[in-house]
Amino acid sequence: MTFEVTILGCGAATPTSKHAPTAQVVNVHDKLFLVDCGEGTQMQLRRNKIKFQKIQHIFISHLHGDHYLGLVGLISSLHLLGKKSDLHIYGPAALNDLIQLNLKVSQTYLEYELHFHPIETDEKMRIYEDRTMEVYTFPLKHRIPCYGYQFVEKEKSPKVRKDVIKEFDLQPSQILALKKGVSVEALGKTITTEFACFPKEVSKSYSFCSDTMYWETLVPFIEKSTMLYHESTFLESEKLRAKQTFHSTAKQAATIAQKAEVEKLVIGHYSSRYNNDEDFLTEAKTVFENVQLANEGLTFKV
Amino acid sequence: MTFEVTILGCGAATPTSKHAPTAQVVNVHDKLFLVDCGEGTQMQLRRNKIKFQKIQHIFISHLHGDHYLGLVGLISSLHLLGKKSDLHIYGPAALNDLIQLNLKVSQTYLEYELHFHPIETDEKMRIYEDRTMEVYTFPLKHRIPCYGYQFVEKEKSPKVRKDVIKEFDLQPSQILALKKGVSVEALGKTITTEFACFPKEVSKSYSFCSDTMYWETLVPFIEKSTMLYHESTFLESEKLRAKQTFHSTAKQAATIAQKAEVEKLVIGHYSSRYNNDEDFLTEAKTVFENVQLANEGLTFKV
Numbered sequence: 218m219t220f221e222v223t224i225l226g227c228g229a230a231t232p233t234s235k236h237a238p239t240a241q242v243v244n245v246h247d248k249l250f251l252v253d254c255g256e257g258t259q260m261q262l263r264r265n266k267i268k269f270q271k272i273q274h275i276f277i278s279h280l281h282g283d284h285y286l287g288l289v290g291l292i293s294s295l296h297l298l299g300k301k302s303d304l305h306i307y308g309p310a311a312l313n314d315l316i317q318l319n320l321k322v323s324q325t326y327l328e329y330e331l332h333f334h335p336i337e338t339d340e341k342m343r344i345y346e347d348r349t350m351e352v353y354t355f356p357l358k359h360r361i362p363c364y365g366y367q368f369v370e371k372e373k374s375p376k377v378r379k380d381v382i383k384e385f386d387l388q389p390s391q392i393l394a395l396k397k398g399v400s401v402e403a404l405g406k407t408i409t410t411e412f413a414c415f416p417k418e419v420s421k422s423y424s425f426c427s428d429t430m431y432w433e434t435l436v437p438f439i440e441k442s443t444m445l446y447h448e449s450t451f452l453e454s455e456k457l458r459a460k461q462t463f464h465s466t467a468k469q470a471a472t473i474a475q476k477a478e479v480e481k482l483v484i485g486h487y488s489s490r491y492n493n494d495e496d497f498l499t500e501a502k503t504v505f506e507n508v509q510l511a512n513e514g515l516t517f518k519v
Numbered sequence: 520m521t522f523e524v525t526i527l528g529c530g531a532a533t534p535t536s537k538h539a540p541t542a543q544v545v546n547v548h549d550k551l552f553l554v555d556c557g558e559g560t561q562m563q564l565r566r567n568k569i570k571f572q573k574i575q576h577i578f579i580s581h582l583h584g585d586h587y588l589g590l591v592g593l594i595s596s597l598h599l600l601g602k603k604s605d606l607h608i609y610g611p612a613a614l615n616d617l618i619q620l621n622l623k624v625s626q627t628y629l630e631y632e633l634h635f636h637p638i639e640t641d642e643k644m645r646i647y648e649d650r651t652m653e654v655y656t657f658p659l660k661h662r663i664p665c666y667g668y669q670f671v672e673k674e675k676s677p678k679v680r681k682d683v684i685k686e687f688d689l690q691p692s693q694i695l696a697l698k699k700g701v702s703v704e705a706l707g708k709t710i711t712t713e714f715a716c717f718p719k720e721v722s723k724s725y726s727f728c729s730d731t732m733y734w735e736t737l738v739p740f741i742e743k744s745t746m747l748y749h750e751s752t753f754l755e756s757e758k759l760r761a762k763q764t765f766h767s768t769a770k771q772a773a774t775i776a777q778k779a780e781v782e783k784l785v786i787g788h789y790s791s792r793y794n795n796d797e798d799f800l801t802e803a804k805t806v807f808e809n810v811q812l813a814n815e816g817l818t819f820k821v
Contacts (some may be wrong), residue, residue, distance in 0.1 A: 231599050232561045232592075256592045257559040259534045280624040282595045286588070290534075290558045293584045297533050311624040318620055322582040322613040324663050361626050 218246045218349075220370065220421050220519040222444070225261035226253075227485030227511035229450050230283045237261055237513055238283035239427055239486060241446070242272075243368050245350050251275040251291075252366055252425050258287035259294050265514060269295055270302075274345065276352070277308030278427035279363035285312060289319040296327050303330040307344055307354070309362055310335035336364050341438045355438035357429035360463045365429070367439065368519075369422040375414035387413075423519045424479070428486065430460060431469035433476065442479040444519045446511065449484035449497050464488075467497040471504035485511030520548045520651075522672065522723050522821040524748070527563035528555075529787030529813035531752050532585045539563055539815055540585035541729055541788060543748070544574075545670050547652050553577040553593075554668055554727050560589035561596050567816060571597055572604075576647065578654070579610030580729035581665035587614060591621040598629050605632040609646055609656070611664055612637035638666050643740045657740035659731035662765045667731070669741065670821075671724040677716035689715075725821045726781070730788065732762060733771035735778065744781040746821045748813065751786035751799050766790075769799040773806035787813030 221244050228236025238255025242262075249271045251258070262269060269291070277285050285308070295304065306312070313333040320327065334344060336354050345352035353367040374396040382392065385403040394401050400409045424439040426447045439445055450464035459466050465473075467484060474482040482505055487494055494510050501508045509517065523546050530538025540557025544564075551573045553560070564571060571593070579587050587610070597606065608614070615635040622629065636646060638656050647654035655669040676698040684694065687705040696703050702711045726741040728749045741747055752766035761768050767775075769786060776784040784807055789796055796812050803810045811819065 231596050232565055234562070234565050237562075256589065257562060260536070260539075260559060263534055263536050282592050282621070282625055282627075286592045287558065290584050290588045294533050309624075315617075315620060315624060318617060319584070322611075322617060323584055325584075 218370075219244050220246070220368075220423070221516050222423060222446070222483070222519065223265060223267070223516045224483075224485065224511045224513055225258055225265065226255050226513060227487065228255075228283070229486050229488045230281065231489045233489045236487060236489075238286070239278075240287065241425065242267055243423060243425075245368055245370070248273070248347070248350075250352070250368065253278055253284045253427055254286075254288040254291060255283045256286040259291045261513065262291075269298060270300055272304075273302065274305045274352075275307070276354075276366045276425075277306065277312055278357070278365065278425075279359060279361055280309055280311060280315075281361065281428065284427060285315075288312075289316060292316065292320075292327070292331065293323070293325055296325060296329065300329045303332060305332045305334060305345075307334045307336055307366075309364075310337065337362070338364070341367075353438075355435070357426055357435065358432040358463065359428045359430065363428050365424060365426045365435070365438065367422060367424045367442065370420040372420050373418050375410065375417045377413050378415060381408070381413045421519045426473075428463070429465060430463040431465050431473070433473070435473060436477045439473075439477045439479065442477065444481050444483065444517065445474050445477065445479040446483045446485065447473055448486035449501065450486050450488045452491065452496055452500055455488075455490075467500040468504055471501040471508060474505045474508070480507065482508040483511050483517055484508060520672075521546050522548070522670075522725070523818050524725060524746070524785070524821065525567060525569070525818045526785075526787065526813045526815055527560055527567065528557050528815060529789065530557075530585070531788050531790045532583065533791045535791045538789060538791075540588070541580075542589065543727065544569055545725060545727075547670055547672070550575070550649070550652075552654070552670065555580050555586045555729055556588075556590040556593060557585045558588040561593045563815065564593075571600060572602055574606075575604065576607045576654075577609070578656075578668045578727075579608065579614055580659070580667065580727070581661060581663055582611055582613060582617075583663065583730065586729060587617075590614075591618060594618065594622075594629070594633065595625070595627055598627060598631065602631045605634060607634045607636060607647075609636045609638055609668075611666075612639065639664070640666070643669075655740075657737070659728055659737065660734040660765065661730045661732065665730050667726060667728045667737070667740065669724060669726045669744070672722040674722050675720050677712065677719045679715050680717060683710070683715045723821045728775075730765070731767060732765040733767050733775070735775070737775060738779045741775075741779045741781065744779065746783050746785065746819065747776050747779065747781040748785045748787065749775055750788035751803065752788050752790045754793065754798055754802055757790075757792075769802040770806055773803040773810060776807045776810070782809065784810040785813050785819055786810060 226237030528539030
């Protein structure tokens with residue numbers, strides 16, 4: 218099953234010709250979720266040939282311009298492009314005021330339903346669920362209220378082996394029981410889930426931590442994630458500046474990854490003051506080996 | 520003296536990979552004026568190596584997203600890049616509400632003074648003046664209030680020829696009189712401005728007409744402009760759609776140029792439905808010969 222993240226932008230607040238501001242598309246089983254929506258996100262979607270209409274849920278981490286200024290343009294383009302299905306937006310409450318004021322001044326009357334879900338929480342909470350996955354939010358530590366998001370596959374029931382079904386003439390009710398871990402009797406034998414089923418597929422998870430200072434409180438929220446995106450605005454040489462601006466260094470991002478025992482780490486949100494993104498990789502690797510650099514257009518498998 | 524217009528974006532409302540939304544930089548005697556500021560304008564400024572800090576005046580035509588959604592990002596970047604000098608923004612009053620709400624939610628406290636000049640007028644009026652030029656605004660006819668802008672060089676006094684000054688031993692007060700068109704007596708002769716001065720440099724003007732339907736009321740506002748930018752969202756084949764959406768066709772833009780007796784016409788704001796911009800040129804040329812197509816990165820001398 219598809220579970221991957223495409224980077225549309227991984228720059229920081231001031232514009233550069235190298236990076237776009239933050240935006241990512243998370244594809245979970247072919248459902249597309251947009252996470253943050255910096256200025257120019259709709260152009261980045263076009264460039265990456267991602268269908269606008271497939272996006273039904275948008276999650277905004279916080280109200281600094283480089284994370285939300287592309288949202289109104291996208292909302293408006295979806296309208297112009299004929300969207301009819303609902304759009305769900307999750308983010309700090311004031312984001313809805315911004316959206317509504319923009320729609321009002323431009324006299325735009327959306328042809329689709331826009332549902333706004335205000336986010337305000339001190340702890341981790343589930344904000345979305347469907348048949349196969351869930352989305353959680355949790356606080357980050359930034360200059361203004363800021364939230365991370367976590368995408369989690371639901372545990373899948375194990376598949377019963379066809380050869381066992383045939384050999385023991387298993388009935389639908391018995392197959393269902395085995396999938397749930399309950400042993401059944403067939404042809405005078407006790408059939409266990411372990412015997413009859415393929416090993417369970419592991420449920421994967423992706424945690425997105427946009428703008429945050431080094432904050433160990435975060436660790437339990439993202440523990441054992443299959444993949445973690447953690448901002449890395451500065452290098453250790455600007456550690457003080459990182460703290461003052463409520464951002465992290467590459468080493469700090471890697472330390473959080475290590476403490477949370479995630480499988481792999483992706484870093485981004487590079488300050489425009491640095492010329493060579495590779496320096497972030499080198500620094501992060503001193504603490505955590507399995508780390509990769511975000512870059513526009515890259516897709517990471519979770 | 521420099522007087523030129525650089526196109527940062529000339530697409531219409533829905534995003535394409537070919538065109539950016541509307542934005543232009545008007546350079547009058549090395550003062551830079553930004554006209555409209557669609558999403559991504561700050562990236563376009565970077566791409567075109569135009570110094571952000573040189574922009575002190577921004578004029579917004581109307582509050583459709585493709586004409587203003589890049590403004591808050593630019594305001595914020597100017598702040599982050601250390602701007603200290605004042606910034607003047609001209610546009611419909613509600614634009615200021617949008618700016619202030621964005622600054623509030625992002626808790627941005629600008630390090631420079633932002634002066635907002637609300638525009639609301641039924642007639643042509645002067646909104647800016649300095650030693651060498653003036654800016655006027657005038658109404659356009661669109662679905663929501665929309666304004667054009669006109670940049671006009673002031674009339675320059677003629678230069679007195681050095682050989683005449685020497686031959687007739689002209690004094691400063693006499694030179695000044697001649698520049699003003701007043702004849703003087705010298706060495707027993709009457710010296711006229713026509714005799715003593717080089718021919719006057721012609722004052723040039725640039726008129727910007729973003730989003731408008733075909734509207735002849737516009738003609739006197741832009742009469743005899745050296746250069747006119749007029750939107751051309753559609754071709755004549757979609758003339759009805761143009762009218763319904765308060766836009767113009769290429770032929771209509773050319774007709775306005777012809778009626779206003781401008782010297783040259785630049786067209787843009789191409790709808791994303793068309794693949795070949797050249798079709799706009801061909802259609803416009805059936806009515807007005809001296810026409811050029813706007814395109815990102817192009818600079819037109821006024």
